[in-house]
Amino acid sequence: xxxxxxxxxxxxxxxNDDQIIGAGGTLAKYAREGKYIVTxxxxxxxxxxxxxxxxxxxxxxxxxxxxxxxxxxxKELMYFGVQEGxxxxxxxxxxxxxxxxxxxxxxxxxxxxxxxxxxxxxxHKAAYYILEEALKQLDYAPxxxxxxxxxxxxxxxxxxxxxFVDISKTFPIKIKALMAHESQxxxxxxxxxxxxxxxxxxxxxxxxxxxxxxxxxx
Numbered sequence: 001x002x003x004x005x006x007x008x009x010x011x012x013x014x015x016n017d018d019q020i021i022g023a024g025g026t027l028a029k030y031a032r033e034g035k036y037i038v039t040x041x042x043x044x045x046x047x048x049x050x051x052x053x054x055x056x057x058x059x060x061x062x063x064x065x066x067x068x069x070x071x072x073x074x075k076e077l078m079y080f081g082v083q084e085g086x087x088x089x090x091x092x093x094x095x096x097x098x099x100x101x102x103x104x105x106x107x108x109x110x111x112x113x114x115x116x117x118x119x120x121x122x123x124h125k126a127a128y129y130i131l132e133e134a135l136k137q138l139d140y141a142p143x144x145x146x147x148x149x150x151x152x153x154x155x156x157x158x159x160x161x162x163x164f165v166d167i168s169k170t171f172p173i174k175i176k177a178l179m180a181h182e183s184q185x186x187x188x189x190x191x192x193x194x195x196x197x198x199x200x201x202x203x204x205x206x207x208x209x210x211x212x213x214x215x216x217x218x
Contacts, residue, residue, distance in 0.1 A: 008036045008107050010109035010111070010142075011023060011027060011038070011112075012113070013039070013114065013115065013124075013127060014042050014121070014123040015043055015123065016044075017068070017178060017181050017184060018115065018124065019041075020068060020177050020181075021149050022113075022115070022149050023113050024173070025174040025199070025212050026113070026165045026167060027074065028072045028073055028167075028174060028177070029165060029167055029170045032073060037074040037076070038076040038078075038107055039078070040078055040100075041078070042082040043087070044057075044058045044061060044062065062079065064180055064181045065077060065181070068178070068181060072174075078103075080094070080096060081094075085123065087122070096130060097133050100130065101138065104135075104138060104142070112143070113144075113214065114128055114131050115127045115128045115147065116128070116147060116149075116215070117146065117217075128146065144217050144218035145217070146214060147212070148198075160215050160217060161215070161216040162214065162215055164202060164211050164213050165212050166208040166210075167199065167212050168203070168209040168211075178192075178195075
């Protein structure tokens with residue numbers, strides 16, 4: 001009898017800590033349930049430290065993201081090297097849609113998690129649209145969920161089905177993975193209070209200590 005293929009879950013994000021902020025507890029929970037976790041990061045994030053050499057910060061951020069992914073339990077982590085602030089233009093130049101389509105067809109994830117269309121960050125919004133364009137070329141329909149990073153409220157698609165995931169046991173893992181991004185300490189500490197607040201509020205709605213909430217868009 002052929003070995004049953006593990007369920008694959010894809011996390012598709014702009015920068016190397018976005019998936020942790022928006023869905024790190026869920027990623028860790030799915031990994032511990034035996035699901036095969038693939039994470040795509042569009043940009044290296046070299047613009048976060050303009051006073052450092054580009055190569056130096058890329059190496060540092062990739063090293064941090066690999067460490068964080070190991071903490072979370074991910075199986076595959078890949079960068080597409082899109083230029084920050086120029087996602088749509090650079091994606092077209094690199095024929096990124098074809099690469100994303102091939103990746104999804106090869107891995108055939110049951111679920112995909114990505115940025116909310118309401119996120120005000122232009123790179124986050126562009127990541128959503130890049131994925132959306134790729135999905136139109138697929139010969140099957142994975143479930144697609146969006147998460148929040150910078151947007152405090154969801155306006156569009158707020159009446160769509162919601163997925164609440166109890167992350168009470170994996171929330172500490174999420175925080176540990178986030179703290180692995182040592183080059184982003186200032187940004188992390190700025191967001192930390194809201195990460196706790198959001199997890200607690202979602203937990204109260206779901207009847208648990210901590211939870212993450214996603215909107216199903218496909």
